[in-house]
Structure formats: structure tokens, C-alpha cells
Amino acid sequence: MKNKNTIELSETTIHAMRQCILLQSLDADDFSQIVQTSKLRNLDENETLFEQGEQLSAIYLLLSGGIKLQRLAPNGEEKVFEIIRPGQTFAEAVLFSGGSRYPVSSISLAPSVVVSIHAKTYLELLNTSNELSMNLLAKLSQRLHWMINEVDRLTLHNATFRLVDYLLSHISNDNNESAGITLTAPKQVIASRLSIKPETLSRTFKDLSKRGLILLNGSEIELLDVEKLRELISLES
Numbered sequence: 001m002k003n004k005n006t007i008e009l010s011e012t013t014i015h016a017m018r019q020c021i022l023l024q025s026l027d028a029d030d031f032s033q034i035v036q037t038s039k040l041r042n043l044d045e046n047e048t049l050f051e052q053g054e055q056l057s058a059i060y061l062l063l064s065g066g067i068k069l070q071r072l073a074p075n076g077e078e079k080v081f082e083i084i085r086p087g088q089t090f091a092e093a094v095l096f097s098g099g100s101r102y103p104v105s106s107i108s109l110a111p112s113v114v115v116s117i118h119a120k121t122y123l124e125l126l127n128t129s130n131e132l133s134m135n136l137l138a139k140l141s142q143r144l145h146w147m148i149n150e151v152d153r154l155t156l157h158n159a160t161f162r163l164v165d166y167l168l169s170h171i172s173n174d175n176n177e178s179a180g181i182t183l184t185a186p187k188q189v190i191a192s193r194l195s196i197k198p199e200t201l202s203r204t205f206k207d208l209s210k211r212g213l214i215l216l217n218g219s220e221i222e223l224l225d226v227e228k229l230r231e232l233i234s235l236e237s
Helices: 011-019 028-037 092-096 119-126 130-156 159-168 187-193 198-210 226-234
Strands: 039-043 048-050 058-064 067-072 078-084 105-108 112-118 179-182 214-217 220-223
Touching (some): 011 058, 028 119, 092 119, 159 220, 159 226
Antiparallel strands (some): 039 112, 214 220
């Protein structure tokens, strides 16, 4: 893992850390300890944060940009398991399960800023805080529920369902009007994430556009009729 572009934490960054579910339950002294051992990393586009098999040394909070978590298949193909968005944490599940190495590689999709939280320090605090442990159990339970639903989405539904579901995940559940979103990952990465072929993804985008449900403009997408998009995936549930 590269160590360049490490800078001091600003007040804005510290505030964002305080809102993170992994850190919310820490008292002032413990949180201060985390801040003192954390670092801010600036990543260029397509820069590797950590590699598959590398020794786990930190867990991460993404502040801006985008990160893909991927793993190399035996045939050399890259499979994207998750696209991390600002405000999300990653690599913590490996730490909690007792793993010592990252099972995936983490690569920036755009210029990105991440907070690197020292894993050993965090784990020591976790072992002494019941409230923190309970909050993390809740987070991991939510994560498990998400993963079960994700298996359903990727095995039981067609490409249209997967893509629409992915697009709708960028907006709030109570928004049924038109909405604009920006794709944080190239389309081939999204195709890998959704387990569909790139050409199938392109056809699905075009089909949704012809039906008047979305408007395409590069990475900018206007969801023209959110209500109908929601109805579309509800019919296949």
C-alpha cells in the first residue's frame, strides 16, 4: 500500500468521523485516541489503497470520491463486489471476523479522500466498550441482511431489475419524483458489480431511455419517473 498523500485531519474530517456509526458510541477520550492514530489519504483516480492478500492494518471511511472492492478470479478476470460511496466504511468486517489480510483489493474510481483508522487501536477499544460492541453487532446484522438481499438480486432477477435497483439505491426511499444522479463508477465496473455483461448493461440503459424512464448524459443520469421505476422492480420481486 502506498503511503503518499497522507495529511493531517481537519475539523471537517473529525466531524465526519464523529458521525460514522463505527465511532458514534466512543466517549471523548476514546474518540480522541482514534483521531490521533488516524490519517487522511488523498487518492488519485485508479490508485490502489490496499491489495488482496495484504496485511490488514486499517479500516476506512470514504469522505469523497468512489472506491471499488474487487477480487481477481482464477482466470484473471476482475469481479467487483462492492462500490463504496462517500460516508460508507469498509474493511471492518474482516477486522471483526478476526481476519489478518484483506480478501479483496481496494481501488479508487475517481480522485478520492479516505480516513485510515488504525485497526489495532480500534479493536482494543472495541474489546473494552459494550455499547460500541452492541452498535457494531447491529451494523453487522444490517450488513448480513443486505448481503442476503444482494444474493437474491443477483441470482433471481434479470438485468433490468438489477440496474433499476442499483440506480434507485442512489436516492432516498421517499423520493418518487424525478431525480438526477451521478454514476461514480465506469459502466464496465457497474456491469461487474451487477454480474451482467457490459453489452447487456448498455442495452438495458438504452431500453430504459427509450421507455422514457431515464435520460442519459454520460455519467449523469436523470431518473425521469421514479415512481414507475419503483413499480418496475416491485413487479419482479
